[in-house]
Each structure stands twice: as structure tokens, then as C-alpha cells.
Amino acid sequence: MKKTIAIDMDGVLADIEMQILNWYERDYGIKHTREHLIGRSSDEFFPEAGLVRKYIYTPGFFQTIPLMQGAVEAVQKLMENFEIYVVSAAMEFPLSLPEKLHWLNEHFPFISWRNIIFCGDKSIINTDYMIDDYPKNLDYFKGKPIMFTAYHNTTLTHHSRVNNWNEVITLLEAEA
């Protein structure tokens, strides 16, 4: 039986940082780069109160998030040797449910509905590996946690870290 991997959506498959930066530039005419975000909270970074939350609740936000670079090719490659599950903490934002499913069907049509999980917390997810950008999801995971770099986790050192999808492939192909 293949080993199993739970893969997060926002910040791992879907480039939510880029979506926020793009929308900010569209609305305020200010172009920030990903590097500017590092080490700051989104509220510090965007002076408009609650801006990120407002964006997240805007219809279309989740459906139009750009792909994380290399994600499609990497997931296809991993599927040769692993059973892949997409596990997204979507339940906090009910509006996101159909949009996230639409996004997955558009960009990852080769992932079956059988392998998609939308949840609240991820504490009852049981796979061999979990790739996620949030420590709250990885800290209590019973398998092997893999932290995908995002601006909000750069200072954390207690999980294996990958900076991009090439590094995921290198790490996991050695364990297949």
C-alpha cells in the first residue's frame, strides 16, 4: 500500500500570499513583494484594518488564487509513489467551500473527489505525511510533519522545512 500525504491548500497548493498582494496592488496602487511580508503580521503590514479578512470574505477570492509555482507538476509526480489527499481547513469560511472545490477541479482535475477533505481543525487527520504552512496543524500531527515556508512561519525551526515544491520532491522521493 502506498504511503499517504495530506497536502494543505492555502499557502501550499494555492499562493494565497500572492493573491493578497495582487488585490492590494489593484485596490491601493501599491506593489509589495513577498519579501516585504516576512516576519510581520498581516495587520501590521496592511494599514487598512481587517483588510485580509475582508478579502477572504469576498466572493471570488478563493476561486481565483494563483497556483503555487511547481505545485501541479510536483503533485502529479508524487502521485506515482504516494496516495495524495488534499486537506483544507475550509470550514471557517463557508463561502470558500464551493470555490475551493471549483479551484481544485480546475487546477488538479486528476485528484479524485475521494481524496479531498475540507475540515475545521486537522487533529483527526491520519496520514503518513502532512505538508502545511501552519504550525497549529503540524504540531499535533501523528505522522511526519513538513512545514512549507510562508511569511508567517520563517522563524520556526521545530519541523522539517521545505521552501518550494522542488524541495518537497527531493525530500519525499527519498522516502517513497
Add this chain to the structure above:
Amino acid sequence: MKKTIAIDMDGVLADIEMQILNWYERDYGIKHTREHLIGRSSDEFFPEAGLVRKYIYTPGFFQTIPLMQGAVEAVQKLMENFEIYVVSAAMEFPLSLPEKLHWLNEHFPFISWRNIIFCGDKSIINTDYMIDDYPKNLDYFKGKPIMFTAYHNTTLTHHSRVNNWNEVITLLEAEA
């Protein structure tokens, strides 16, 4: 830490059999009872080809399913001693996602979004107990499976069986 229970929606919290029988009576003027269904497939039972599938794809179907008798009170009681997760195989029917969430918020407002999971198959769900009416979900479950009686599972004998929510309470309160 409390033990965890994964509870299925359709056929366990939500009385999907009753919804189908009610809609059939509404559309064809024929009143069947639950006992008539036992031991038959839905296609044998309803001569109209694909009727159940047609109902399941009708907007409003999942949002208006009646509650299973005693479910609300039983879940509230179980929450005193267990951590409860609602785990529904909703991903096969994308239209059902917002309807199921709406239904849960209406009937079980005391269940947090953190404890709701919509998935495809349930093979990566890891709780101490799982209450479900489908053997395909229970057979590979690593915790203790509990089969909730439905017309389609009456002849199966390889899991602990409960016939109603009173029997769930009796079974699980002894294990808290």
C-alpha cells in the same frame, strides 16, 4: 483528553430515508414506510429509474432532510464526555456542501466549525469511534466501528450495531 467520535450525517444524524420517502409520496402519491425498504436496493424499490440520484442532485434536498429521531439530544449528551466530530462524505455531491453546513448550523449550532469534516472517502479519519451506516466507511476504520441501522445494512453482522440514538448512548456511556 476526551475520547473522540466521528459521526456520519446521512442516515445517522439526518434521516435521508425519510426524506426520500416523503419526496416520493409528494411526487407520486404513494406512501411507503421504512419497513418496505428493508433488504431492497433503492433502484428495485422505486421503479422510476435513477430517482434517488435525481433527488440527491436537486437543490434543497440536503438542506431540508428531517432530523434522525433523538439525534440532537444524544449528541448533546455525548459531548459531555466525548469530543464529537461530524464527518460526512459530502465531496461526491458538490452541491451538498453549503446545504449540509447550513443544515448542521441550523440543527446542531453547538457543534463548532472546528469539528466538521466534509470528505470523500473516510480512510484517513482517525478517531476512537466511528458511527456510520455504510460498511465501506467502517470496514477499514482503525478505531471502534459502530454501525447505525439503515435499510441497506440490516443483513450485515460484522460490526457492533445500534438501531437508534438511545442505543448509541447506552453503548458509549459505558465506555466514557
